Amino acid sequence: xxxxxxPEEIAxxxxxxxxxxxxxxxxxxxxxxxxxxxxxxxLSNRIYTEIQKIxxxxxxxxxxLDITFYRDDVRNELHAANETDIPFSIEGKDVxxxxxxLYTGRTTRAAFDALLDYGRPKKVELCVLIDRRFTRExxxxxxxxxxxxxxxxxxxxxxxxxxxxxxxxxxxxxx
Ligand SMILES: O=P(O)(O)OC[C@H]1O[C@H](OP(=O)(O)OP(=O)(O)O)[C@H](O)[C@@H]1O
Ligand SMILES: O=c1cc[nH]c(=O)[nH]1
Numbered sequence: 001x002x003x004x005x006x007p008e009e010i011a012x013x014x015x016x017x018x019x020x021x022x023x024x025x026x027x028x029x030x031x032x033x034x035x036x037x038x039x040x041x042x043l044s045n046r047i048y049t050e051i052q053k054i055x056x057x058x059x060x061x062x063x064x065l066d067i068t069f070y071r072d073d074v075r076n077e078l079h080a081a082n083e084t085d086i087p088f089s090i091e092g093k094d095v096x097x098x099x100x101x102l103y104t105g106r107t108t109r110a111a112f113d114a115l116l117d118y119g120r121p122k123k124v125e126l127c128v129l130i131d132r133r134f135t136r137e138x139x140x141x142x143x144x145x146x147x148x149x150x151x152x153x154x155x156x157x158x159x160x161x162x163x164x165x166x167x168x169x170x171x172x173x174x175x
Contacts, residue, residue: 001171001172001173002171002172002173003169003170003171004130004147004149004157004170004171004172005129005130005146005147005169005170006169007167007168007169010129010146010168010169010170011168013129013146013147014043014046014047014050014129014146015050016146017047017050017127017129017144017146018047018050018051018054019050019054020144021033021047021051021096021127021144022051022054022055024125024143025094025096028051028055028058028059028060029058029059030092030093030094030122031060031061031093031094031095031096032060032061032062032063032086032088032090032093032094032095032096032121033047033048033051033060033061033062033063033096033098034062034063034064034065034086034090034095034096034097034098034115035048035062035063035064035065035097035098035099036064036065036067036097036098036099036107036111037064037065037066037067037068037082037083037084038082039099039100039101039159040097040098040099040100041064042100042159042161042163042164043098043099043100043129043159044062044064044098047098047127048060048062061088061090061093063084063085063086063087063088064082064083064084064085064086065084065086065097065111065114065115066081066082066083066084066114067107067110067111067113067114068080068081068082069081069114070110070111070113070114071106071107071110072106072109072110084114086118089118089119090115090118090119090120090121091119091120091121092120092121092122093121093122094121094122094123094124094125095115095121095123095124095125096124096125096126096127096143096144097111097115097124097125097126097127098126098127098128099111099126099127099128100128100129100130100159101128101129101130101131101132101157101159102126102128102130102131102132102140102142102145103132103135103136103157104135104136104137104138105136105137105138105139105140106137106138108126108138108140109138109140112124125143125144126140126141126142126143126144127142127143127144127145128142128144128145128146129146129147129159129170130145130146130147130149130157130159130170131145131146131147131148131149132149132150132151132157133148133149133150134150135151135153147170149172151172154174154175155172155173155174155175156172156173156175157170157171157172158170158171158172158173
């Protein structure tokens with residue numbers, strides 16, 4: 001098992017991602033942060049908290065999106081659904097989707113479908129902690145990336161958080 005990011009690095013990376021998002025979006029009333037269920041939520045909670053610190057109390061729309069029924073393999077496999085919680089309009093907003101890992105791009109593709117049920121955003125961006133390069137199966141790229149990783153298909157990136165593990169860390173395993 002190889003350590004990719006340790007707790008201090010994850011904390012610094014999350015602060016950087018939050019600042020990069022704010023750099024591109026200075027009007028907080030026009031953005032919506034949306035974490036992808038289930039694993040993107042740990043990251044989106046933290047990025048949202050960091051952006052709140054920068055916005056100094058200005059309200060920012062923050063929601064959670066479940067893509068289960070929009071997956072392209074939903075008919076072939078059983079999947080447990082999670083909650084979608086978007087208690088605001090995304091119409092005309094700049095939506096920033098947040099997930100922990102970008103691999104084939106299929107989850108992000110499903111997220112576009114799921115999101116559009118809630119309205120027509122002005123723009124959709126993607127923020128991920130880990131971008132596994134050269135593994136894409138759809139033409140999808142992230143706008144904000146914590147760390148790029150070159151990997152083989154046989155390897156797996158594991159992102160763990162204090163909420164579901166003993167500490168925040170990212171590792172890569174063989175097979
Ligand atoms: O770009 P993709 O290939 O869609 O992979 C990225 C997704 O994989 C992980 O979820 P999960 O382990 O639930 O994904 P999977 O069951 O779709 O492999 C991760 O939390 C991302 O949401
Ligand atoms: O390596 C991977 C690929 C997809 N999703 C993950 O969480 N890790």
